[in-house]
Amino acid sequence: MAQQQRAMRTRSLLVHAASTQFDRSGYEGTTLNQINRLAGISMGALTFHFPTKQALAEAVQQQGRALVREAVAGVVARPRPALATGIALTLALARLLEDNVEVRAAARLARECPPSVAPWSADWLPVVRELFHQAQNECGLRRDSDPDALAALAAHLVAGAEIQVRGGGVALMTGNHSGPGEELAQIWRVVLRGLIVKNIGEYDEDLA
Template sequence: MVKQERAQRTRTSLIHAAAEVFAQEGYAPASLTTISRRAGVSNGALHFHFANKQSLAQAVEDEAVASVARIIRAARPAGGCVLQALVEATYELMSRLADDIVVRAGFGLGSDRARAGGSGPRRDWERWVGEMLRLAEQEGRLAEGVSGRSATHAVVATTVGLEVLGGEDPEWLSRRRIAGIWELLLPHLRSEIRS
């Protein structure tokens, strides 16, 4: 039991260290030696848990995907307010991108061209946003002339832009900045309240 706990702590430490290195340097220049040093473990310990850099990057990305899945599950619309669920999920995603290096690195790895494979959490986010906005369209909650598809493009482009810009300046991920963006977007997306 103690060995398993120690192994899990080492694995978690390696994922976190890898996320830091991938976020700072990118996938291609990141070295396993740098990652193992940052985690405070030997190269042998790293290779016990991960066969290569690709498998370590996949573990970082998988953790980010799991985090996005938790955000999505928590944001299921209660009482039929799909757009409010979308707004709340956006706040939570941006908060995680600001505060959780594994989530931030996972998003970056998903779009890193130097890395083969990897679907990334961005795709899951895009899929969920699309589902929510199609549902809003079916329920007549989108403004006249706004399709679920065009709304999805706008929201995903905005959130991905925030993610990228937030990597350079964390202010882009602040609640204040996100509130300002939603104040601009929502009136154009939302239909008038019907009685």
């Protein structure tokens, strides 16, 4: 039992170190030597658990995407209007990207290792699109709104949040140094007031 726990701990350390390195340098810019040094684990122990860099990348993908699916399930399980749920889901994704290196690494690896890896958005964008179509059926959208275009906007906003997390975006001129999650909430406030719904009071809790 103790040996099994040590093996699980070693594997967890390696996945976290690999996530950090993949997030920082990308797939091509990462080596097994960098990962084993960052984890403080011998190369022999690393290759025992993960014989190749590809195997480590797959483990990082599994971990990061599992966290995304868990977050999606948690947001969707909460009862509220479909439009509010879709918006809350984009905010949850932005905060995951901001706070979790495994999620950021999974997003980057999905982009850098096609076609062997499904797009990162495959784990959440179909849910967002379905919610926005449901919102139209609930009359939560104005009649001339396009749920698919709104889902595309959500995809661009989440991608922008990832860029912002990596320091490649342009911060909003708010003066309060808000993070990507807070900036995304500000953008949704503008969208809701100006383009989509007349009454946004029921969304205030999610946008706080």
